Amino acid sequence: MSILTEQSTAFLTRYLNNPSPTGFESSGQQLWLDYIKPYIDTYITDTYGTVVGVINPDAPYKVVIEAHADEISWFVNYITKEGYIYVRRNGGSDHMIAPSKRVHIHTDKGIVKGVFGWPAIHVRDEENDKAPSLKNIFIDIGCSSKEEVEALGVHVGSVITFEDELITLNQKYYCGRALDNRIGGFMIAEVARLLSENKQQLPFCLYIVNAVQEEIGLRGAEMIAHRLKPDVAIITDVCHDTNAPMYNKITSGDLSCGKGPVLTYGPAVQNNLLRMIIQTAEDKSIPFQRASASRATGTDTDAFAYSNAGVCAALISLPLKYMHTTVETVAISDVEQVIQLMYAFLLQLPAGHDFRYIK
Numbered sequence: 001m002s003i004l005t006e007q008s009t010a011f012l013t014r015y016l017n018n019p020s021p022t023g024f025e026s027s028g029q030q031l032w033l034d035y036i037k038p039y040i041d042t043y044i045t046d047t048y049g050t051v052v053g054v055i056n057p058d059a060p061y062k063v064v065i066e067a068h069a070d071e072i073s074w075f076v077n078y079i080t081k082e083g084y085i086y087v088r089r090n091g092g093s094d095h096m097i098a099p100s101k102r103v104h105i106h107t108d109k110g111i112v113k114g115v116f117g118w119p120a121i122h123v124r125d126e127e128n129d130k131a132p133s134l135k136n137i138f139i140d141i142g143c144s145s146k147e148e149v150e151a152l153g154v155h156v157g158s159v160i161t162f163e164d165e166l167i168t169l170n171q172k173y174y175c176g177r178a179l180d181n182r183i184g185g186f187m188i189a190e191v192a193r194l195l196s197e198n199k200q201q202l203p204f205c206l207y208i209v210n211a212v213q214e215e216i217g218l219r220g221a222e223m224i225a226h227r228l229k230p231d232v233a234i235i236t237d238v239c240h241d242t243n244a245p246m247y248n249k250i251t252s253g254d255l256s257c258g259k260g261p262v263l264t265y266g267p268a269v270q271n272n273l274l275r276m277i278i279q280t281a282e283d284k285s286i287p288f289q290r291a292s293a294s295r296a297t298g299t300d301t302d303a304f305a306y307s308n309a310g311v312c313a314a315l316i317s318l319p320l321k322y323m324h325t326t327v328e329t330v331a332i333s334d335v336e337q338v339i340q341l342m343y344a345f346l347l348q349l350p351a352g353h354d355f356r357y358i359k
Helices: 006-017 026-039 146-151 179-197 219-228 271-283 300-305 332-348
Strands: 042-045 051-055 062-068 073-079 085-090 102-107 110-117 138-140 159-162 167-169 173-176 205-211 232-240 262-265 289-292 312-320 328-331
Touching: 006 026, 006 173, 006 179, 026 042, 026 051, 026 179, 026 205, 051 179, 062 179, 062 219, 062 300, 062 332, 073 146, 173 179, 173 332, 179 205, 179 232, 179 312, 179 328, 179 332, 205 219, 219 300, 232 300, 232 332, 262 271, 271 312, 271 332, 300 312, 312 328, 312 332, 328 332
Parallel strands: 062 205, 062 232, 232 312, 262 289
Antiparallel strands: 042 051, 051 205, 073 085, 073 159, 085 138, 102 110, 102 159, 110 138, 167 173, 173 328, 262 312
């Protein structure tokens, strides 16, 4: 039986469909906080928008479960005198997928709809048949002059998101934009829900952290890690399903949607903590996969691990197809198993546990 409820899946749809571009996460953060409030004792927010739900706030031993809230997007960078808009990235946005996509430009006057235009195949000659790049992709919002564009409230610096919304594929997969990594925010919120509904009393303080600005360098996690100074941090993010076409398993590993959470080995991952997570998965018969990171994990794990005097950190990843597109795809079974693994780990973790290698 699924651990997800009708209420939680309705929240997931609202949360994923709500735009939350890097630096402009506040509306999504408010949705997330409103959902998690019944399951926490109090909450913390910081200047740039990271939100932390807190359970058992007075306990001295502090544990974090964390995801990031922001999605990749675009900025208006230049408006031509004819009213066409050129862009620059906000995070790792992919110029190759932009042509023919519908967009929302976010302004003080509201949403302005537009499209990434592109010339038809039968009118492109050999000289002009170039691949999409930041130099040639452009947005059309139905205006014929720069003045008309600006009259709609669009200006240099206006942030742009794709219009695509969440769907399901074959009742087995969630598919849409920005699953990286608002699906993580959903999963940690569900852990809080399960703790509350099952009346579990933790012997430590639990911070449920939804951090901002991961997509431009783990910035939100860096800020909040220094503020919270936790003893332990479990990070969840997405990783690549390498069984989809065009991946090289020799360099990227062998990971697949539908085969469970991915546990990563690497310098930023504390091995004793990782062993405890693996033992929990084995004890609870939760399937899992393994990955390795040569240096940094590229996730907020790094920000927590190397903050303060060093935080005992580990990464539980959700396999995802087609990262940084509008059709990011994850297996619903994997979503549930990540939630179950984080939940089970917290229930078996003793307060004050010392993860040091040498004592």
